[in-house]
Amino acid sequence: MRSITRAAFRPYICPSCRHGIGAGRRQLRTQAAQSAEIYDVVCVGGGPAGLGLLAALRASPITSKLKVALVESQDLGKARGWNLDSSQFSNRVSSLTPSSVDFLQKIGAWEHLDTDRVQNYQEMQVWDGETGSRISFDRSSETPAFEDLQTVASMTENANLVRGLLRRIEASGDENLTLFSNHTVASIENGSDLQAEGPDLSAWPILSVKPTGPNAETLAPTRIAARLLVGADGINSPVRSFADIPTQGWDYNRHGIVATLALADLDPATLSNTRTAYQRFLPSLGGPIALLPLPNNHATLVWSTRPEHAAYLKSLPTPAFIAMVNAAFSLSMTDLSYMMGISQSSSDQTSHEDELNWRLQHTPQPSHIPPKAIGVQEGTVASFPLRFRHAAQYISPRIALVGDAAHVIHPLAGQGLNLGLADVAALSRTIEYAVSHGMDIGDLLTLERYSSERYLPNAKIGGACDLLHKMYSVTGQGPITWARSLGLEVIDRLPFVKSFLMKNAEGY
Numbered sequence: 025m026r027s028i029t030r031a032a033f034r035p036y037i038c039p040s041c042r043h044g045i046g047a048g049r050r051q052l053r054t055q056a057a058q059s060a061e062i063y064d065v066v067c068v069g070g071g072p073a074g075l076g077l078l079a080a081l082r083a084s085p086i087t088s089k090l091k092v093a094l095v096e097s098q099d100l101g102k103a104r105g106w107n108l109d110s111s112q113f114s115n116r117v118s119s120l121t122p123s124s125v126d127f128l129q130k131i132g133a134w135e136h137l138d139t140d141r142v143q144n145y146q147e148m149q150v151w152d153g154e155t156g157s158r159i160s161f162d163r164s165s166e167t168p169a170f171e172d173l174q175t176v177a178s179m180t181e182n183a184n185l186v187r188g189l190l191r192r193i194e195a196s197g198d199e200n201l202t203l204f205s206n207h208t209v210a211s212i213e214n215g216s217d218l219q220a221e222g223p224d225l226s227a228w229p230i231l232s233v234k235p236t237g238p239n240a241e242t243l244a245p246t247r248i249a250a251r252l253l254v255g256a257d258g259i260n261s262p263v264r265s266f267a268d269i270p271t272q273g274w275d276y277n278r279h280g281i282v283a284t285l286a287l288a289d290l291d292p293a294t295l296s297n298t299r300t301a302y303q304r305f306l307p308s309l310g311g312p313i314a315l316l317p318l319p320n321n322h323a324t325l326v327w328s329t330r331p332e333h334a335a336y337l338k339s340l341p342t343p344a345f346i347a348m349v350n351a352a353f354s355l356s357m358t359d360l361s362y363m364m365g366i367s368q369s370s371s372d373q374t375s376h377e378d379e380l381n382w383r384l385q386h387t388p389q390p391s392h393i394p395p396k397a398i399g400v401q402e403g404t405v406a407s408f409p410l411r412f413r414h415a416a417q418y419i420s421p422r423i424a425l426v427g428d429a430a431h432v433i434h435p436l437a438g439q440g441l442n443l444g445l446a447d448v449a450a451l452s453r454t455i456e457y458a459v460s461h462g463m464d465i466g467d468l469l470t471l472e473r474y475s476s477e478r479y480l481p482n483a484k485i486g487g488a489c490d491l492l493h494k495m496y497s498v499t500g501q502g503p504i505t506w507a508r509s510l511g512l513e514v515i516d517r518l519p520f521v522k523s524f525l526m527k528n529a530e531g532y
């Protein structure tokens with residue numbers, strides 16, 4: 025880790041507000057002589073991590089009176105008003121581990137979610153499309169310590185979570201709380217020139233936040249000073265830039281395709297008792313396909329694949345897209361690779377559905393494949409580039425990073441948001457400790473507590489996901505393929521190792 029010095033700060037100027045860096049700096053200096061509204065905590069980013077932090081601070085009697093501000097460039101009013109018919113689901117869904125759900129319950133946010141839209145699952149089937157080796161997880165085979173814990177994860181739409189967190193925050197009243205919705209960070213600078221009565225702001229981050237949207241140019245920016253500035257502002261974090269904290273990482277050259285699917289009817293007994301998540305690794309296509317259950321016989325798809333395959337899949341008409349999803353769970357890698365190349369333009373080509381049905385007649389079907397996809401909700405097929413990033417440090421004087429601003433990982437284990445919520449839980453505990461012990465919440469010594477709790481666990485999980493991605497991107501008969509196959513088979517036969525893996529995946 026890099027050593028942390030105050031000299032590391034450099035003014036952050038939003039790229040779209042920059043008219044030449046020199047002009048920007050001059051402008052900053054003029055502004056610095058003006059006054060700024062003082063807050064205890066300023067959080068940039070109103071995604072699940074930022075809102076989770078605010079909700080946690082407002083929920084604790086020790087921190088609820090802190091003066092806090094949230095700056096979010098999107099319209100929080102839209103997030104608050106999010107509403108979908110019960111037969112429709114957003115395509116951005118996360119599998120929340122039991123420990124994330126515990127945290128949300130503890131801070132009183134879970135009760136503000138629409139839990140009819142949340143789907144728990146109790147079983148997982150994970151297998152290698154190339155070697156066929158498989159591992160299955162279910163709670164019934166667990167050690168007695170886990171007997172009372174039936175849920176592996178809870179599938180929750182991100183929009184449902186964000187709306188629930190907003191409701192929780194607003195239920196705590198608006199005293200000492202300012203939400204800068206539709207505002208972006210125009211600049212962040214060190215308050216060295218700031219003239220203010222009260223605390224010495226010379227080393228405090230001073231933000232200039234300005235409205236976004238129509239007529240934004242005519243509106244004046246607001247200046248706010250932060251005793252503690254939290255970057256919950258995602259992968260391109262302006263707060264991280266201001267603190268001059270570098271990241272390590274790489275782009276996977278993979279895209280995650282997401283979609284909301286309707287499934288064929290399930291056996292009613294299965295429906296009432298147990299829901300299952302399915303993941304099949306497809307090494308020759310560059311990553312796994314996962315089908316995770318949603319209520320009412322729906323499922324969310326996350327298919328990590330090469331950009332050219334993602335572009336091909338997105339270009340398909342709906343019936344062909346559905347055929348490809350079913351093929352990815354049920355055909356051999358050779359058949360699947362063939363189908364990935366069927367031309368759309370040539371009229372004498374057989375359709376994807378015909379091709380799938382013909383090939384299925386000659387492919388033995390194992391019992392662990394998911395129910396067939398029979399529909400795709402309109403407008404839900406989308407893709408996201410997959411990346412790995414890890415900030416060199418999470419803290420600087422008066423700065424803390426949480427969530428994707430601190431780490432972005434491969435989604436194959438569904439852990440990114442869970443790590444972000446664990447960060448928020450740890451940071452809110454750190455702030456609580458500092459307040460109750462009369463410490464300065466922005467002091468580096470205070471923040472060390474947060475960083476030492478979160479840096480290594482995040483590095484461990486991000487590294488494990490990266491390793492899995494790399495292992496399952498290797499095709500052919502080499503030692504990695506052999507080790508991969510042996511690994512899953514051996515783990516599947518060792519209940520204690522499985523239990524350990526489950527424990528880690530669930531955040532306990």
Ligand SMILES: Cc1cc2nc3c(=O)[nH]c(=O)nc-3n(C[C@H](O)[C@H](O)[C@H](O)COP(=O)(O)OP(=O)(O)OC[C@H]3O[C@@H](n4cnc5c(N)ncnc54)[C@H](O)[C@@H]3O)c2cc1C
Pocket residue numbers: 068069070071072073074095096097098117118119120207208209256257258259261262280281282326408426427428429435437438439440441442443444
């Ligand atoms: C395909 C896919 C599937 C995934 N599945 C899972 C899963 O199953 N489980 C799981 O745990 N995780 C999953 N993840 C990861 C998860 O989605 C992210 O980790 C999580 O959404 C990050 O939340 P965040 O609040 O840290 O950041 P974001 O959600 O990126 O929020 C950052 C916020 O900051 C705001 N912002 C940025 N810049 C500024 C600025 N200058 N001024 C003001 N506001 C600003 C943005 O508008 C945004 O609202 C998945 C990711 C992908 C790509």
